[in-house]
Amino acid sequence: MGDERTYSEAEIGAALHCVEAGQREDPAVTPWALFSHLEGRCSCNGTPAPAPTPVQPVLVPEEDPPAPLGSIGLLADPMPMPRARARIAGKWPKVWVQFYEPKESLKRQEAFGDLWRRLEVPVEPAGRPLEMRAWFIFLRPGYHYGTGRNAGVVKPQHLHTRPGKGGGVSKDPAGGEHPTGGDVDNLLKLVKDGLSGAAYEDDGDVAIATGEKLYTDQAGVDSPRTVVEIWPLA
Numbered sequence: 001m002g003d004e005r006t007y008s009e010a011e012i013g014a015a016l017h018c019v020e021a022g023q024r025e026d027p028a029v030t031p032w033a034l035f036s037h038l039e040g041r042c043s044c045n046g047t048p049a050p051a052p053t054p055v056q057p058v059l060v061p062e063e064d065p066p067a068p069l070g071s072i073g074l075l076a077d078p079m080p081m082p083r084a085r086a087r088i089a090g091k092w093p094k095v096w097v098q099f100y101e102p103k104e105s106l107k108r109q110e111a112f113g114d115l116w117r118r119l120e121v122p123v124e125p126a127g128r129p130l131e132m133r134a135w136f137i138f139l140r141p142g143y144h145y146g147t148g149r150n151a152g153v154v155k156p157q158h159l160h161t162r163p164g165k166g167g168g169v170s171k172d173p174a175g176g177e178h179p180t181g182g183d184v185d186n187l188l189k190l191v192k193d194g195l196s197g198a199a200y201e202d203d204g205d206v207a208i209a210t211g212e213k214l215y216t217d218q219a220g221v222d223s224p225r226t227v228v229e230i231w232p233l234a
Helices: 009-020 031-039 103-118 184-195
Strands: 070-074 085-091 094-100 130-138 169-171 177-179 206-215 225-232
Touching (some): 103 184
Antiparallel strands (some): 070 225
């Protein structure tokens, strides 16, 4: 089989360089003969094999992190969407029942819409899926706090308590009364309706809606509020 000694990678590279340069004229030359130039019998005129080209890393550009379309915070007690109220309309004997939405609920919806319009963000067209994230932040009820030397300190058993379904009332230092909770679905519904026509054309395009209830100390703020973000979905 001819020369059967072991060749290094550099030697093999030099031999392949001769082949690429057209020095292999006889197709019958055996693979072992390709390396005969190592003993000075190659007609490649002593041209050294080129150094291997280093592999350059492919840099993939980083995508910009996603950002919300807008974010607002309404400094007021979170308000759930109330049930529609009924009233009798017409005169006897032609009377009927009408359902209407309380004025305080309509005013709160208008407040959310007005806040969003101040961002001067274009209204999202119908058909584009969106995500709503909302945080409903309440004042703690008084019984969560200690008394005497522990006044203003949350009792250990209430540190991780979250606002419930509502019905309770907490008082601020000025004597004002505040709700202590509410149903998260109804809280979200009022916000969704309030932002319809301001953040998006149709609240049906809100494909994901998440709401979290917190107390002020858990959120790191000193007053009740509702914070809302609208995100585009890919």
